[in-house]
Every structure is written in C-alpha cells, then in structure tokens.
Amino acid sequence: MHIRIGTRSSRLAVWQAEHIQTLLQKGGLTSELVLIETKGDLVLDRSLAKIGSKGVFTQELEDQLRDGTIDIAVHSAKDLPSSLPSDLSIIAFTERELANDVLVSRNKTLSLGGSEAFRIGTSSTRRVAMLKHYCPHLTTVDMRGNLQTRIRKLDEGQCDALLLAYAGVHRMGYDDLIVEHLPVADFTPAVGQGSIAIEIAGSLASEIVEAIKRVINHQPTEACLRAERAFLARLEGGCSIPSFALAHWSDDQRISLTGGLVSLDGTQLLRETFAGASEEATLLGYSLAESILERGGDKLLQEIRSQI
C-alpha cells in the first residue's frame, strides 16, 4: 500500500507530515508527500478572524482529497473546523504532545506573572482575550505568519515575546526560547492543540482506512479530541472565537473535559469541567457546551460575533 500524503508546505506542517510518514513506515506502509498551499498560508496581511476562520488552512487540501490527487490530508488537529462536510472525515489522531501554550522570548526574565509591562505577539483571539483577562498590564501585537516568521519579527523588535503552542515550538526545535510554560488551568488551550489529525474523503478504500487507523490513531487522544470537538461544534466556534477546551484521559477509561469562552475584552470568562465515560465523549462535549451557553455563554457568543 502506498499513501499520498497532502500537507501544507510550512516547516511545521511538513514536520507533521513526515512524522505521519514515519508512523506509516513503521506499520509497513510506504508514502510520499504532496505539498499544497492554502489561503491561510498565502494571505498574511489580514487577521485570521477577518479572513473567516472556516477552513483557511484546510480547503485546498480537501479539494485534492476529493479529486483523489492525495489519499490523506495531515493537519494540526487545532486547525480543523469542528464539523466537516459529509463526504470527508477524520480517521485518526496522533498521540497528543503537551497541549499547553508557552511564552517565547530572547529575554529570560520575562514572565506573565511579573509586574513588568511588555508586548506579546499573537494573532489568536483566544490568547489576546486571555491575556486581557489574566494580564491586563500587558499589551498584544497582532502577528501572523509561520513560526519562523514570528521569531524573525520578535528578533526585529516588533514585540518582546510570543505566545505559542508548546507543540509547534518543540517540533521546530525552539525549546531554548521558551521562558515560561503556561498552566492549562488558566490558559486552557484551543480545542485539538498538540495533536495531528488525518483527514480522508469517503471514497478512500476501506482496507487503506483500516491500515492507516491501526498505525496512526491513539485511542485516548481520539476520545479526548472527540469530546473537545463536540464542545466546539455546539458553540459553532472555529478558531476566530475565543473558546478553549482540553480533555484529560484517566486510566479508568474516563475523560474529564474543561472548556469555556472568554469575551474579547477579557472581562468575562466562563469555564467548567465535566467528567464522563470515554464512550460518551461526544455527549460530554455537547453537555459542557450546553451548560456554558446556559450560564451566559449564549449572550457572550452573540456579543463576540457582533464584534469580530
């Protein structure tokens, strides 16, 4: 079996696709990479919230899945919309890397907990809103582009630090620049952060699907991501909305899901934790979302949507 792997061409995306290639190889499957540019890679002068969050990093890969140019598409799980068109599906999630965000800087003395004011580069509405909530003395600078571009901007002095997913920083070998790991209890990450997802079109042969699942899918991560993604789907989030959720798997086959919403100005933050059996991951995600909506999330979402 030979698998054509579609991927974006950023260094992080290629690292992730090569990681999938290694896993496939261990399972006896050969593969090749097909590099594809997406709107999210090409349009760098507008914020993600303005381009429209749905599928900016995924549309072009999905087109090629449909026409059979590629067999699978590899994505950061975080970049995938919470609901997919009915002819496409996610068949596997890799074992999750540490899910937390990190502060990255050349200045080792910086800390979010300190009293010193400094500028943080980020383009994520979740990170901006959370910084306003927890660190109102800090300012943010809108910063798009891949990791290498952002670090160049940091070095040019456009900001003093970056707030990034640990997973990407680690995969790109920038661990030396991490000055602080943020606790997930406060800075709860975006849905899916740290895992890599495999997307296919319904037309892919079932024996290929089964072979790929067997070597790639990490079942505890999958259960966690099903819960998180159900939460996001119920909120109809997408990455432009400052929602967050992270599930933990415990050895007794249960998952605990923490998630919520934060207003764009950081003044209101709703967060709750629900636990349940892993077979009910999707239900757990929906129930948590319902609860958040009832507790004022509904109104908060309307406000957020009217402001973006």
Ligand SMILES: NCc1[nH]cc(CCC(=O)O)c1CC(=O)O
């Ligand atoms: N939004 C872009 C994006 N998509 C996935 C990652 C990092 C890798 C991951 O979370 O799996 C990043 C960069 C970041 O948020 O710092």
